[in-house]
Amino acid sequence: MTTATSTNRTGALQRAMLYVIVYALTLLWLVPVITALITALRTNDDILARGFWSAPTVFTLNNFVLAWTRGGLAHYLPNSFIITLPSLVFTLFLSSLAAYALSRFRFRFDRLILFIFVAGMMLPFQILLLPVFRLMNAIGLYNTYWALIIFHTAFQLGFCTFVLRNYMRTIPGEILEAARMDGCNEFRVYRQIMLPLTLPAMAALATLEFTWIFNDFLWALILIQDDALKPVTTGLAALRGQYVMDWTVIVAGSLIATVPTVLVFLFLQRYFIAGLTLGATKG
Amino acid sequence: MTATPVIPAEKARPARRAPRARSKSWWVPYVFLAIPLAMFLMWVIGPMIYSFYLSLTNWDGVSAPKLIGLRNYVRLFNDRVFWIAIANNAKWVVSFITAPVILGLALAMVLNRNIPGAKGIKSAFYSPYIIAPVVIGLIWGWMYQPANGLFNSVLRAVGVTDPPGWLADPRLATWCIIAAAIWRQVGYVMTLYLAGLQGVDPSLIDASMVDGANPWQAFRHVIWPLLSPVTVVVVVISIIDSLRSFDLVFVMTRGGPANSSSVLANMMYIEAFNNYKMGYGAAIAVVLFLISAGFIFIYLWQTLRSELEY
Amino acid sequence: MSKWFKFASVLVMLSMLIALGACAAPAPQVVEKVVTQVVEKEKVVEKIQTQVVEVEKPVVQTQVVEKTIEITQVPVTNMVYNSYQSDPAPRQVDADIVKMFQEKYPNITVTHSTVAHEDFKQAIRAYLTSSQPPDVMTWFAGNRARFFIDKGQILDISDVWSSEGWNESYPKGFQALSTVDGKQYFVPTSYYWWAVYYNKKVFDKLGLEPPETWEEFLQVCETLKENGVTPIVSGTKNAWPAAAWFDYLNMRVNGPEFHINLMLGKEKYDDPRVKKTFEYWAELLEKGYFIEDAAAYDWQDVIPELVQEKAGMYLMGQFVMDSIPEENKADFDFFRFPIIDPNVPIGEDAPTDGYFAAANAPHPDAAKAFLAYLGSKEAQEYVAKELKRLPTNTEVDTSGFDPASQKGMELLKAADYIAQFYDRDTTPEMAEKGMAAFQAFWTDPTQIDTILADLEKERALIFAEE
Incomplete structure (x- = not known):
């Protein structure tokens, strides 16, 4: 802050304007979210009688209760975690291995392997539904948690490997080289140097992957038939009727289901968006 | 995208290890790759190749598949809806590699500084990404309602006498869905950029500012090149997402009115799962895959060529 | 680095959960x-x-x-029952029926799970071909059930039909819906009528009577429009409400026989008779009797218009009453879709739902017991009482039904033919193309010739493959 006062003043003005724009945009972004929140507090009859954009006449928390009981959320939520967490850990771990190999070594077929990973994430996955179902059914994993855990892990490998590889390439080679000079073998370099350095990318990926796997519905629908194993998304989906949609309950149920994702985001965001504190203390 | 002289070379680009320096440990990368690659081949690439085969059959998902040659493809290329879907996918790609990327990057830049309430803002922009598509479809559908919807109420309030029908208008339906998709996507892109910015040493920016560069110049010549690996990821992901876009189309219009907002993934889903034409659906998926593969080849060719310089 | 350790320790905790998962x-x-x-x-x-x-x-x-x-x-047998009855009211009744069944058969427990209707249609192929199919499933009567029966996926339940005496107590039409090659595979349990629902308050205010003929219907529409009321609402974002208009107009103009042959691919969509159907439809559209931008609305979205007396009529199935707010239910009534040509036999849409069991059901005996119960007088009486749907079993005493159900039954009794509904009578693929065509026509009725020519091309292609 050694610049002249005049530039400082225009800078402050510019900054104020920037803030106003950012805050306004944030509010605009929240309009549908807030609308959803309000909807969850209304009654379906209120909407059906007065129209969606009418001022709510009643506020009730009953929708959350209904969604919780009718959607069987208490029963399905543990399953969601049993499926999501192992998938998340396996994916991040395995993809960091692959990304390390693909970013730090040159070897025969390296490009082909990278292409395989990238290509696999491009196919619209819906078309894999029935082939994967048949495979799972044939090897006896159909209708088990493992069917979902294994598939999510495998399928997300493409994306995670791709992102992590690109991130790892931005890490200066000198750091790794120094470790090697100290006599570390490759696995120690990976574990003690590379992994800590990829933390921001891992945290960002963990957030996204958690969101995706936790919200998955189609695979659970196809790979699991037993009600005792189904994740929460299937319970929520079953709130939608063939004809009659209990909108307020559906919205309330979805909002409940976002809570774990929000918590994960809030918990992990410090790792990937903690501001410049790390650099600041250094400087 | 080559680096500018401002950047110290070792910061911008990682050095690669010389391949033959340690030939005795040639097996190391294969050890790292063994499990992930095996899993990926078994559960993704295998079923993918199987669905290539299915595209040559008349499989209905229940009976045994019967080979019918290229009939599915012939039919597909004569299907009017297919060409509508291709055109719509093009609109999605163009929109997705521009709007969310620019907005997401701008937000990440702003939020990476110490703006008051940054945490709340980050959460606000990420929040659409975690809301179930069904709910997004409901809320946006209501916002678009022609008679009493939010948009038209605002338009009428400012004096527009004949506001559009939005989702009911075949010319507008796709754009309406894309707008909702951009709304959802921005937080995601922002997240990726925020992670990327962690790799940028802030002292570099300070240094360039001291050198008299204005913020835009500092961004253009320092940060942007440093972020290029992230940008590559974001663009590739945006292209893939836009080509695979499906859930919002399905909940907002189901491809209608009269297929006008159909996209390939949505068309594939309806053919395969609603119409029981797995073979035909697989053919659509293969075409979609080939289009994506085209983009990925461009990406690989670009990045690997620039990486080869070392 | 401490950050990393925190992160890592979380990961470790997570991996402990894996063990649990395992x-x-x-x-x-x-x-x-x-x-x-x-x-x-x-x-x-x-x-x-x-x-x-x-x-x-x-x-x-x-x-x-x-x-x-x-x-x-x-x-004790623990059987699995997967249901697509995901609408709030039917879902509750479904659960009640399961409970009633278990009380009666204490040695059978039923694991009942509800899957959203749309998703069920997609999952059923995985269910039926898997190594562990559910024992009993809900499904549509007619063509959609036939698809799986023909492929040998469905359990033969002829013994249930004969032991329960359903060959006498079920009307011939329902027997036919359940029978393939002399064997029964399906239990139809309930059905409901379609009709034009209207707000009585609106009609009373303008001195209107429920129309019986097409001319009267047009007159009602005109009066409503003159008084600033939208005559007919529809929400065709999901195209099936538009298909109801096609079904009814086509059956009224050309008769049910032609209609069903068209559904089965035996008649052509570019037939002048089909075009005539669309001309009636176009008249309504061109006179502005339908709500504007119908495709922007889901079918429930337009109910506020009816409740607030801004609109008059809605061609819908009986389930529309489930969505009318409690305080307004009394304002609504229905009339039979108006007669266009009195010489044409009367066809009505009355979709029938029911149940079947998987051919390789793990517990076939429990499945049969459950199916027998679902088709029984007791279960059907309960469904009819709670949901106002109509029972298929003639042993059910209908005299105590409420006036709306009585009227609905009369409406169907007066019909010469009962159709299932557009998307159940024709193949799923044809239904998809047809309903997209109806949407296209709704947006621009002048394109009718091109639309029908395209549709005929699709029909030829689809039914050539059958």
Whole structure:
């Protein structure tokens, strides 16, 4: 802050304007979210009688209760975690291995392997539904948690490997080289140097992957038939009727289901968006 | 995208290890790759190749598949809806590699500084990404309602006498869905950029500012090149997402009115799962895959060529 | 670095959960097998089921199972019932029926799960071809059931039909819907009517009477429009409400026989008779009798218009009443879709739902017992009372039904032919193309010739493959 006062003043003005724009945009972004929140507090009859954009006449928390009981959320939520967490850990771990190999070594077929990973994430996955179902059914994993855990892990490998590889390439080679000079073998370099350095990318990926796997519905629908194993998304989906949609309950149920994702985001965001504190203390 | 002289070379680009320096440990990368690659081949690439085969059959998902040659493809290329879907996918790609990327990057830049309430803002922009598509479809559908919807109420309030029908208008339906998709996507892109910015040493920016560069110049010549690996990821992901876009189309219009907002993934889903034409659906998926593969080849060719310089 | 350690420790905790997941994964199947051989009281069974959820204690689980073996006398079967009845009211009734069944058959427990209707249609192919199919499933009567029956996926339940005496107590039409090559595979349980629903308050205010003929109908529309009321609402974002208009206009103009032949691919869409149907439809559209931008609305979105008396009529199935707010239900009534040509036999849409069991159901005997119960007088009476849907079993005493159900039954009795509905009568693929065409026509009625020519091309292609 050694610049002249005049530039400082225009800078402050510019900054104020920037803030106003950012805050306004944030509010605009929240309009549908807030609308959803309000909807969850209304009654379906209120909407059906007065129209969606009418001022709510009643506020009730009953929708959350209904969604919780009718959607069987208490029963399905543990399953969601049993499926999501192992998938998340396996994916991040395995993809960091692959990304390390693909970013730090040159070897025969390296490009082909990278292409395989990238290509696999491009196919619209819906078309894999029935082939994967048949495979799972044939090897006896159909209708088990493992069917979902294994598939999510495998399928997300493409994306995670791709992102992590690109991130790892931005890490200066000198750091790794120094470790090697100290006599570390490759696995120690990976574990003690590379992994800590990829933390921001891992945290960002963990957030996204958690969101995706936790919200998955189609695979659970196809790979699991037993009600005792189904994740929460299937319970929520079953709130939608063939004809009659209990909108307020559906919205309330979805909002409940976002809570774990929000918590994960809030918990992990410090790792990937903690501001410049790390650099600041250094400087 | 080559680096500018401002950047110290070792910061911008990682050095690669010389391949033959340690030939005795040639097996190391294969050890790292063994499990992930095996899993990926078994559960993704295998079923993918199987669905290539299915595209040559008349499989209905229940009976045994019967080979019918290229009939599915012939039919597909004569299907009017297919060409509508291709055109719509093009609109999605163009929109997705521009709007969310620019907005997401701008937000990440702003939020990476110490703006008051940054945490709340980050959460606000990420929040659409975690809301179930069904709910997004409901809320946006209501916002678009022609008679009493939010948009038209605002338009009428400012004096527009004949506001559009939005989702009911075949010319507008796709754009309406894309707008909702951009709304959802921005937080995601922002997240990726925020992670990327962690790799940028802030002292570099300070240094360039001291050198008299204005913020835009500092961004253009320092940060942007440093972020290029992230940008590559974001663009590739945006292209893939836009080509695979499906859930919002399905909940907002189901491809209608009269297929006008159909996209390939949505068309594939309806053919395969609603119409029981797995073979035909697989053919659509293969075409979609080939289009994506085209983009990925461009990406690989670009990045690997620039990486080869070392 | 400490950050990294925190992050890592979270990961470690997560991986401990994996172990739990691993223990949990195979458990339910094991338990299920044991349960089939074992047990007597429901309470004990419930105990086991809760153990399945509490995955952390597999040891305790085995103990419980051992204990139960000691008490056991009668074998208990734990069968699976997957339902697509995901609408709030039917879903509740569905659960009640399961409960009633279990009270009657204490040696059978039913694991009942509800899958959203749209998703069920997609999952059923995985269900039926898997190594562990559900025992009993909900499904549509008619062509959609036939698809799986022809492929040998459905359990032959002729013995249930004869032992329950359904060959006498079910009307011939429903018997035909359930029979393929002389064997029964399906239990139709309930059906409902379609009609033009209207707001009585609006009609009363303008002195209107429910129309019976096309001319009267047009007159009603005109009066409503003159008074600033939208005559007809529809929400065609999902195209099926538009298909109802096609079904009815086509049956009224060309008769049910032609209509059903068209559904079966035996008539052509570019037939002048089909075009005539669309001309009637176009008249309504061109006169502005329909709500503007119908495709922007889901079918429920337009109900506020009706309730607030801004609109008059809605061609809908009986389930529309489930969505009318409680306080306004009394304002609504319905009339038969107006007669266009009195010389043409009367066809009505009355979709029938029912049940079948998987051919390789793990518990065929329990499945049959459950199907027998679902088709019984007792279960059907309950459904009819709670949901106002109509029972298929003629043993059900209908005299106590409320006036709306009585009227609905009369409406269907007066019909010469009962159709299922556009998307059930024709193939799923044809239905998809047809309904897209209806949307296209709705947006621009002048394009009718091109639309029908395209549709005919599709029809030829689709039915050539059949």
